[in-house]
Amino acid sequence: MTEQLANHFEAIIRGLGEDPTREGLVKTPERAAKAMQYLTKGYNESLDELVNGAVFSSDNDEMVIVKDVELYSLCEHHLLPFVGKCHVGYLPNGKVLGLSKFARIIDMFARRLQIQENLTRQIALAVQEVTGARGVGVVIEAKHMCMQMRGVEKQHSVMKSSVMLGAFREHAQTRQEFLNLIR
Incomplete structure (x- = not known):
């Protein structure tokens, strides 16, 4: 190959x-x-292999947030990089995920030809699937070389995308707590 x-x-x-x-x-x-x-390399990875059983029982039912996780991906339209950070929050439902697994999940989806909007959703759905959380929120902030190096050449543009599932979508207070904590 x-x-x-x-x-x-x-x-x-x-x-x-x-x-x-x-x-x-x-x-x-x-x-x-x-x-x-x-x-x-994300095409050759699977969620089950990455998580590798690192889901643990927990009595915690309060929000858990992992923020500022660096990500690097390739825009599927121009094969140019986009670079940024990802914030993930979830409301455990008896299970928590090992901390490093968030970075691995983010990388698995980011290491594919991608658009940021889909990447955000894929990460949220994966965290939901693995943890069975009552809610998941994911926000990505990234700079896109296809906007900076070519085309409109806007050097300081940043794209932000979010996906809210479960309680993060249904309850404004939960969503707002998440957004406040990642600022």
Whole structure:
């Protein structure tokens, strides 16, 4: 698979008018192929394998929040990066999720060709599925290179997206508590 991707990257380099045999580009197709495989490794991961049983019984029924989790993804429209942070909150219903698993879930979905709106929803649904929470809230704030490096070239634009499930959607007070805590 790496060799096939490398051949495609070599064709792209040629298509750009460059010489893939010049010193600085000799190994670029293979490096680019490996980088792309890493940046899209989420396709080869599953929620069950990532969580690996790290859901624990708990009497806590108050909001749990993990905020400022860095994320890196590739825009499915231009294959350019978007970079930001993700905040996840949930209301446990007898079960809590191991802390590192939030970052792993975020990365699994972010490491796919993606749009931010769908990424936000996928993370929320996964946390809901794994924990059986009474509610889940996810907010992502990201800068998109497709807006900064090309097109409109707006350097300071930030996209924010949110998905609220269960009590976070149904109860304004719960949603507001979450939003206040992630500020």
